[in-house]
Amino acid sequence: MACSDSRVFLPRCLPGEIFELRTAGNIVPSYRSATACAVAGTIEFAVMALGVPDIVVCGHSHCGAVKGLLDERSVQTMPLVRHWLTQARHRSGGHGA
Ligand SMILES: [Zn+2]
Known part of the structure; x- marks a missing residue:
């Protein structure tokens, strides 16, 4: 899993080696069983249908999405x-840290 930013370079692999999912800012919405979600559906397909054993989240520096989280004015339009x-906003009521 990586940010949709084209500057994120994933290693060259042979066909079938990586099931790639990219979202702006590596954001994965919270799971809601009754809500259709392309991200959750893609992860479910990868794990259940293809048997993908590991999920790797590849972040990067100077992420525009993270910048938008920190400064909403940058995404005002x-x-x-x-x-x-x-x-990606923090939600309370979790397990605590
Ligand atoms: Zn990014």
Whole structure:
């Protein structure tokens, strides 16, 4: 899994070696069983249908999505991006740290 930013370079592999999923900012929305989600569906397919054993999240520096999380003004003219970034906001009620 990697950011959709084209600067993120994944290693060259042979066909069938990597099942790649890219989202802006590596964001994976919270799981909701009754809600269709392309990210969750893609991960489910990779694990259940293809038997992908490991999920690797590849971050990168100077991520525009992370910049948008830290400074909402940078995505002010992009309402869909702003909405996407809300998926990464901290939610309370978890297991604590
Ligand atoms: Zn990025």
